[in-house]
Amino acid sequence: MSRRVIYLHIGPHGTGTTTIQKHLIINRQMLEKHGYTYPRSTVSALGQHQLVGDIGNFYWYQPSLGNLETLKDEIGSSPNNVILSSETFADIDSAKPLETLRNAFCDDFDFKIITYLRTQEERLQFLWNADIQMGLSNFPFPVWVSENIDLIPSLDCHKWLGMYSDVFGHDALRPQKYRRRREPLFKHFLRQCDIHDYKGFVPQPDQNKSIPNLHAEIFRQLAMIPALDPVKDKERIHIIRTDKKAQADFFRDLHGPSNPMQATRGVISDFLESHNINPSGTLYTPALLKTIRDRYGESNARVSNVYFDGKLMFDNKTPKFISPNVFAQFSKTDIAALTNQILSAYRRANADAAYEAAMKSET
Amino acid sequence: MPKPTLYIHIGPHKTGTTTIQQNLDANREALAKLGYIFPATAKHTHGHHGLVGELNKSYWYIHKTSHLQALKSEIIGANKHVILSSEGFSKIEEAAPLEKLRDTFKAHFTIKIIAYLRQQDHLLPSLWKTELNFRTTEDRFDIWLDNVLKNYPNMHYDHLLGLYEKVFGKKNILPQIYIPRNPSHFSSFLEVCNISNDGGFKPVNDKNISISDYQAKLFTSLFRAELTDIDKADLTKQIESSPKLYNVLKTKIEEEQSICRHINARVREFLIRENIDQSGSIFTRAHLNKVLTAYKESNNRVSRKYFGQDTIFTHDPPSDFIERNFLRRLSKAQLIEVCNLVFITYRRREMKLAESSAA
Numbered sequence: 001m002s003r004r005v006i007y008l009h010i011g012p013h014g015t016g017t018t019t020i021q022k023h024l025i026i027n028r029q030m031l032e033k034h035g036y037t038y039p040r041s042t043v044s045a046l047g048q049h050q051l052v053g054d055i056g057n058f059y060w061y062q063p064s065l066g067n068l069e070t071l072k073d074e075i076g077s078s079p080n081n082v083i084l085s086s087e088t089f090a091d092i093d094s095a096k097p098l099e100t101l102r103n104a105f106c107d108d109f110d111f112k113i114i115t116y117l118r119t120q121e122e123r124l125q126f127l128w129n130a131d132i133q134m135g136l137s138n139f140p141f142p143v144w145v146s147e148n149i150d151l152i153p154s155l156d157c158h159k160w161l162g163m164y165s166d167v168f169g170h171d172a173l174r175p176q177k178y179r180r181r182r183e184p185l186f187k188h189f190l191r192q193c194d195i196h197d198y199k200g201f202v203p204q205p206d207q208n209k210s211i212p213n214l215h216a217e218i219f220r221q222l223a224m225i226p227a228l229d230p231v232k233d234k235e236r237i238h239i240i241r242t243d244k245k246a247q248a249d250f251f252r253d254l255h256g257p258s259n260p261m262q263a264t265r266g267v268i269s270d271f272l273e274s275h276n277i278n279p280s281g282t283l284y285t286p287a288l289l290k291t292i293r294d295r296y297g298e299s300n301a302r303v304s305n306v307y308f309d310g311k312l313m314f315d316n317k318t319p320k321f322i323s324p325n326v327f328a329q330f331s332k333t334d335i336a337a338l339t340n341q342i343l344s345a346y347r348r349a350n351a352d353a354a355y356e357a358a359m360k361s362e363t
Numbered sequence: 364m365p366k367p368t369l370y371i372h373i374g375p376h377k378t379g380t381t382t383i384q385q386n387l388d389a390n391r392e393a394l395a396k397l398g399y400i401f402p403a404t405a406k407h408t409h410g411h412h413g414l415v416g417e418l419n420k421s422y423w424y425i426h427k428t429s430h431l432q433a434l435k436s437e438i439i440g441a442n443k444h445v446i447l448s449s450e451g452f453s454k455i456e457e458a459a460p461l462e463k464l465r466d467t468f469k470a471h472f473t474i475k476i477i478a479y480l481r482q483q484d485h486l487l488p489s490l491w492k493t494e495l496n497f498r499t500t501e502d503r504f505d506i507w508l509d510n511v512l513k514n515y516p517n518m519h520y521d522h523l524l525g526l527y528e529k530v531f532g533k534k535n536i537l538p539q540i541y542i543p544r545n546p547s548h549f550s551s552f553l554e555v556c557n558i559s560n561d562g563g564f565k566p567v568n569d570k571n572i573s574i575s576d577y578q579a580k581l582f583t584s585l586f587r588a589e590l591t592d593i594d595k596a597d598l599t600k601q602i603e604s605s606p607k608l609y610n611v612l613k614t615k616i617e618e619e620q621s622i623c624r625h626i627n628a629r630v631r632e633f634l635i636r637e638n639i640d641q642s643g644s645i646f647t648r649a650h651l652n653k654v655l656t657a658y659k660e661s662n663n664r665v666s667r668k669y670f671g672q673d674t675i676f677t678h679d680p681p682s683d684f685i686e687r688n689f690l691r692r693l694s695k696a697q698l699i700e701v702c703n704l705v706f707i708t709y710r711r712r713e714m715k716l717a718e719s720s721a722a
Contacts, residue, residue: 221699221703222699222702222703222706223703223706223707223710224703224707260706260710327695327699332690332691332693332695332698333690335695335698335699335702336584336585336690336698336702337584339585339702339705339706340584340585340586340587342706343585343586343705343706343709344587344588346706346709346710347588347619347709348588350713351615354611354614354615355608355611358607358608358610358611359607359608
């Protein structure tokens with residue numbers, strides 16, 4: 001049997017991973033026709049996150065959903081190439097888990113590493129936005145950045161890619177710029193996997209789940225527990241990470257009406273729309289933005305030289321800054337009315353959930 | 364041997380009923396020694412609200428067993444005076460439920476009706492705030508008031524007393540004037556029941572915390588469901604047809620009552636801490652005039668008929684009103700803080716209640 005290829009899509013977060021994984025799931029049969037497998041083992045949500053949970057020994061790992069061995073069993077019995085996708089690869093901060101992965105498959109497979117690189121400033125904003133939505137943090141964006149920036153290994157692209165390069169070899173890496181393209185993202189992704197015939201693949205809508213930053217900031221200020229005590233906030237996250245029950249409750253609430261952000265999402269959008277406010281923009285201050293660009297400038301320049309023939313990887317455009325005083329443009333009556341609408345929507349969602357649960361138990 | 368007396372204390376709301384009921388409940392043994400029963404059956408919290416619900420066929424009473432039967436078993440044949448108390452009695456608007464009560468007990472008791480009368484312009488804001496707390500309304504005061512003026516005939520005291528008079532006879536109606544913050548309110552109630560409070564009763568203080576009109580106005584601007592009349596009618600219909608839904612709603616309302624109490628306690632602390640001016644009445648001048656006009660004739664008739672004088676209410680009506688732009692008393696930062704406070708108190712309480720119900 002000739003050597004096969006594992007196309008390892010390593011994210012990171014906020015670079016269209018959900019969209020790509022959704023396409024991979026829906027198009028499994030089509031991929032099979034092209035001689036590719038998107039394995040079922042270790043999949044949670046849409047990607048092979050549990051594989052990363054296993055090799056990286058992460059707190060959220062759920063052994064019942066599979067591990068490295070079950071994945072080996074699944075793909076070992078097929079002649080196909082394999083696509084693995086998980087943005088949580090970006091959370092791995094040492095070579096050891098990657099070596100474990102390589103060593104498990106290197107007898108039969110070559111590796112190709114696919115990643116989409118996005119500016120650090122955008123990624124930080126995206127990750128803050130996601131944390132706000134999930135209730136994982138309540139910090140103002142600048143505070144969140146200072147608390148988290150050292151915990152995200154993939155931000156230093158040169159160092160991060162270097163880790164993969166050391167384990168899988170420089171030629172295995174296929175980094176791409178994350179940007180809006182004319183062609184669908186999945187079509188571009190398939191090309192990185194050496195599939196050039198897009199015909200027959202079923203397109204999926206864009207899975208972008210982020211909300212405008214202004215929206216998230218309004219929600220944070222009106223409806224989240226104030227971030228007065230970073231220690232307590234960390235304790236809460238620590239409990240979610242270590243207590244199985246708290247974890248289960250958290251993930252259940254995340255997608256249910258008890259997640260206030262989900263329940264009230266439409267209210268804030270409608271409010272902004274009714275006030276003719278374009279919610280786009282960034283919560284950076286010019287000074288913070290400069291700090292971030294300075295911090296990663298050298299790393300980005302190296303990546304440009306090594307992987308993009310010296311062409312500038314990111315062009316540092318000036319974004320639209322949102323004033324930190326997000327309520328300046330609204331009257332007090334508007335703010336009170338918005339609070340009332342947010343609460344009403346949340347209360348209604350909770351009441352509906354209680355009603356549905358009761359009706360379900362009746363039947 | 365003369366029949367014992369059944370005293371029925373009908374409230375209404377906001378006339379010291381909680382104080383009376385809590386004291387009666389806590390002094391049941393002392394009452395028994397004096398030959399009085401404050402029945403344990405048909406009681407909910409401290410008053411006999413379940414009995415009223417049954418008599419009045421209230422939606423919140425449906426799907427339950429009979430309190431009236433239990434009450435009969437408890438008090439008939441005991442040869443003791445009995446005190447029943449529920450402000451819900453003053454909400455009964457038809458003679459039939461009262462006739463049922465009378466016919467059940469008239470052979471065994473002389474029935475006396477005790478009602479406390481309070482000047483409506485003082486009572487109504489207080490009643491609205493209580494209803495907000497109990498989640499029986501989420502309406503703004505002006506909307507709620509228009510509804511009361513239109514649909515609550517018993518707020519006309521001649522109508523309320525007339526209904527009881529029709530069923531129980533004028534000589535058995537014992538109307539009293541309510542004096543706010545009267546420390547001997549319970550003792551004067553006992554006197555109406557021919558009981559002398561000679562120190563044998565242990566006093567219970569009402570722990571209800573009242574909130575200012577300003578706080579209530581602020582609270583309703585932030586915490587009010589936009590339910591239409593159609594929504595409300597739909598819900599009532601569904602509740603009547605489904606015991607399951609009734610239970611869900613009952614639990615939800617009880618949870619929200621608890622949550623609202625917490626929210627109001629936090630907001631109250633905030634307003635005091637930030638030294639926010641909370642003065643003023645919730646009335647607008649126009650609405651106050653409407654109220655004074657609406658009840659004037661009725662109050663005069665009651666004064667003459669039951670008290671033999673031209674007027675019984677002597678308090679001045681409010682003269683300081685909360686301005687239309689009431690939010691201007693808060694800075695924007697304070698407003699955002701209070702909005703946040705309301706939401707997170709709601710969320711924290713809701714999470715806590717969910718946890719305890721899961722446990």
